[in-house]
Amino acid sequence: MSLLGKAAWEIVRVFITTIHSIVLENLSHRFLKPNILDIKLGTRLYDDGASEEKKARMIQTAKNTTSFETGVRLTGFQVGASWRFNVAELIRFRATPGL
Numbered sequence: 001m002s003l004l005g006k007a008a009w010e011i012v013r014v015f016i017t018t019i020h021s022i023v024l025e026n027l028s029h030r031f032l033k034p035n036i037l038d039i040k041l042g043t044r045l046y047d048d049g050a051s052e053e054k055k056a057r058m059i060q061t062a063k064n065t066t067s068f069e070t071g072v073r074l075t076g077f078q079v080g081a082s083w084r085f086n087v088a089e090l091i092r093f094r095a096t097p098g099l
């Protein structure tokens with residue numbers, strides 16, 4: 001079951017569609033143990049209204065990850081209902097000597 005009940009999602013959908021926005025839907029709610037991958041697309045990680053400080057921070061983040069060169073970054077995933085990983089944690093684990 002999603003964090004919001006079905007009725008709440010309908011209210012959110014109606015409200016959002018009336019102000020010309022993108023509507024997000026929880027497509028995993030029908031599955032018992034969904035596998036989910038969070039992918040960030042694009043080389044620009046900030047919007048037009050961002051402060052100069054945030055722009056600089058986001059540009060540095062992009063340069064330190066695959067976002068800057070490829071425009072794609074894997075930020076996290078979930079395998080089944082109880083296994084949750086953060087990509088940075090997984091990379092740290094795999095880089096640990098002796099494991």
